Amino acid sequence: xxxxxxxxxxxxxxxxxxxxxxxxxxxxxxxxxxxxxxxxxxxxxxxxxxxxxxxxxxxxxxxxxxxxxxxxxxxxxxxxxxxxxxxxxxxxxxxxxxxxxxxxxxxxxxxxxxxxxxxxxxxxxxxxxxxxxxxxxxxxxxxxxxxxxxxxxxxxxxxxxxxxxxxxxxxxxxxxxxxxxxxxxxxxxxxxxxxxxxxxxxxxxxxxxxxxxxxxxxxxxxxxxxxxxxxxxxxxxxxxxxxxxxxxxxxxxxxxxxxxxxxxxxxxxxxxxxxxxxxxxxxxxxxxxxxxxxxxxxxxxxxxxxxxxxxxxxxxxxxxxxxxxxxxxxxxxxxxxxxxxxxxxxxxxxxxxxxxxxxxxxxxxxxxxxxxxxxxxxxxxxxxxxxxxxxxxxxxxxxxxxxxxxxxxxxxxxxxx
Numbered sequence: 001x002x003x004x005x006x007x008x009x010x011x012x013x014x015x016x017x018x019x020x021x022x023x024x025x026x027x028x029x030x031x032x033x034x035x036x037x038x039x040x041x042x043x044x045x046x047x048x049x050x051x052x053x054x055x056x057x058x059x060x061x062x063x064x065x066x067x068x069x070x071x072x073x074x075x076x077x078x079x080x081x082x083x084x085x086x087x088x089x090x091x092x093x094x095x096x097x098x099x100x101x102x103x104x105x106x107x108x109x110x111x112x113x114x115x116x117x118x119x120x121x122x123x124x125x126x127x128x129x130x131x132x133x134x135x136x137x138x139x140x141x142x143x144x145x146x147x148x149x150x151x152x153x154x155x156x157x158x159x160x161x162x163x164x165x166x167x168x169x170x171x172x173x174x175x176x177x178x179x180x181x182x183x184x185x186x187x188x189x190x191x192x193x194x195x196x197x198x199x200x201x202x203x204x205x206x207x208x209x210x211x212x213x214x215x216x217x218x219x220x221x222x223x224x225x226x227x228x229x230x231x232x233x234x235x236x237x238x239x240x241x242x243x244x245x246x247x248x249x250x251x252x253x254x255x256x257x258x259x260x261x262x263x264x265x266x267x268x269x270x271x272x273x274x275x276x277x278x279x280x281x282x283x284x285x286x287x288x289x290x291x292x293x294x295x296x297x298x299x300x301x302x303x304x305x306x307x308x309x310x311x312x313x314x315x316x317x318x319x320x321x322x323x324x325x326x327x328x329x330x331x332x333x334x335x336x337x338x339x340x341x342x343x344x345x346x347x348x349x350x351x352x353x354x355x356x357x358x359x360x361x362x363x364x365x366x367x368x369x370x371x372x373x374x375x376x377x378x379x380x381x382x383x384x385x386x387x388x389x390x391x392x393x394x395x396x397x398x399x400x401x402x403x404x405x406x407x408x409x410x411x412x413x414x415x416x417x
Contacts, residue, residue, distance in 0.1 A: 008361060011351040019339050020348060021332055021397040031412045033359065034394045038081045038088070040364030041387045044074065045091060049116055050098040055383045056376075058363055063382075064114045068103055068127035071095055071113075072134035073388035079137035080395060085411040092138050096145050099131065105175065108156055121175035125161045125188035126251065128153060129169070132195040136202040150199060157192075166239050167214030182237035187251060189215045190260060193267055197274060212271055220268055220285055229292035230256040230310055231264065243310060250380055255307040255315040258297030259323025262330040265289040266396075269333045273402035283337060290330050294346055297323065302353045303370060318379060319370045321358045324350050325393035332397040354393075366390040 012026035020026040043058045044051040051074050052060035075095035081088030102113040111127050112120030131153045139146035160177060163170040169192045171179040193215040200208035223241070224231050233256060234245035246254050265286040272282040296312040297304040303319035304327060331347040334340070357374050358366045365384040367376035399408045 008356055008359075011355045012348065014348070019335050019344055020351070021335055026351075027398060030394050030398055034084070034391060034412055035086060036361075036364035037366075037387055037391050037394065038078070038086055040384070041074070041077070042091065045094055049102055050113065051095065053383055053385070054365070056360070056363070056365075056367070058365070058384075061383050065119065066098075066102070066113045067120075068109055068111050068113075068124070069130045070386055071098055071103060072127070072130035073386050075099070075134035076130075076137040077387045077391050079134075079141055080391060080409060082141055084395065084409040085413045089141060092141060092143060095134065096138055096143060096149070099134070099149070100145065108160075108173075108175075108177075109153075110175075122180065123160070123173040123175070123177065125157075125169045125172055125185075126191055128157055128161060129188060129192040129195040132157065133191070133198050136195065136198040139202045150203065154199070161192075162211070166218065167211065168218060168239070169215070171237070183247075183252075184235040184237060184239055185252065186219055186231060186233045186235075187260065189219065190264055190267065193271070197267070197270055200274065209271070209274060213275070216264075216268055216271055220264060220289065224261075224264075224285070224289060227256075227310060229261070229288045230296070230308070230312070231261055231289075232310075233257060233260070249316070253307045253316060255309045256296075257307050257323075258293035258304055259306070259320075259326050261289045261293035262323065262326040265293075265330040266326070266333050269337065269402050283334075286330070286334065290327075290334065293330075294327065301372075301374060303357065303374075320381065321354070321366045321368055322389040324354050324358065325366075325389040328354070328393040329396050333402055336400075336402055358390075360384075 009029065011029050012020045012023055016023045040058055041054070044054050046052050050066045050071055053063045055061050075092050078088030078091035082092065099109065102116045103109045103118070105118045105121055108123040109128060109131050110118030110120060111122045111124050112118065132150065135146050135149035135153060139150060160173060161169045169189045170184060171181065173179055193212040196208040196212035199205070219231055232241040232243065234242045234247065234252065236242055268282055269286050296308045299305055299317070299319060304323035305314050306316040306318045306320060306323070308314055327350050328347065331343050331350065334343045335347060357370055360367060368381035368385050369377050369379055371377040395409060398410055401408055
């Protein structure tokens with residue numbers, strides 16, 4: 001693994017005898033990075049509505065389009081800031097207003113907005129899942145618009161996106177609620193499971209936990225073991241795997257995505273914990289998903305490859321920040337449950353690589369990708385795309401349990417980095 005020689009602050013003491021997540025120095029380092037991330041992304045507030053996309057220097061990029069997942073992720077992330085006593089209520093309120101005044105389009109939410117007018121009126125399951133996540137997080141703050149928003153988006157999800165027979169999120173739609181095509185996808189379902197569990201923790205309504213479990217059962221109970229613990233991403237209208245699918249390289253890349261396996265492993269453990277930890281093989285499944293993803297994804301020069309084929313052959317060799325973030329989250333979950341030496345080794349390896357390559361220690365935030373020499377670059381992702389993945393990777397190890405960190409965040413005000 002090639003690491004840049006610099007004065008980069010170490011994420012933890014390599015000689016620490018126990019898990020880093022229990023080490024005071026590592027925890028202080030995490031708290032300091034969280035504060036820097038929040039400080040950086042506060043600059044994204046757009047006075048006329050919504051949020052700017054930020055460049056590496058924290059200045060707004062010249063991009064008028066605001067996509068639904070970006071708006072909602074900012075709401076969720078700054079709910080985490082508020083709940084960790086760092087202050088985020090103003091950002092949450094600003095985002096909630098933009099959801100209502102910009103993205104709201106009839107009985108759904110438009111994917112893209114320029115100014116205050118929808119410019120891309122597609123109704124995407126992926127985006128509507130994030131509306132539920134944002135509403136659920138805001139509800140924990142007592143935001144007055146959160147409970148009505150949870151009710152509204154839940155009805156839209158049930159009435160349009162949810163398919164009862166497979167128990168999964170189905171197609172995307174145009175503004176007239178006509179399906180765009182026969183495509184069915186794993187990514188929208190994975191984030192729907194995340195949002196449904198957030199809604200369960202926010203409201204206590206069992207249907208959210210049940211439907212999250214249905215999604216997890218299909219992808220992780222049926223598909224993953226049948227495909228050597230690599231999760232197929234793409235399906236036809238009958239939920240048959242489309243192994244040769246060639247789609248959008250950002251949201252629908254060909255092959256399988258190790259970062260998604262890691263994300264799903266954490267979500268599976270979260271659901272198992274929320275369900276009362278029944279006696280089943282969930283921890284072993286999470287282990288298998290994580291092990292295969294790290295085996296397939298870890299590049300010789302460090303970092304995680306974006307996609308691999310169904311036999312583990314690399315497809316897209318780009319190394320982005322978010323798979324490393326999701327690997328950290330999965331490993332932190334596994335360490336909390338069973339602190340094996342192999343989990344700790346990978347946890348330290350991922351944090352060390354992130355500290356050396358992805359984190360902008362001077363200005364805050366994380367760089368989105370690396371070139372062949374391990375230097376920050378912009379290819380698929382421009383600027384510093386969003387705070388969502390990195391802040392969760394930083395905060396989740398600080399919480400005591402496996403369930404969603406938003407319900408048990410420590411105060412970070414007095415932590416010293």
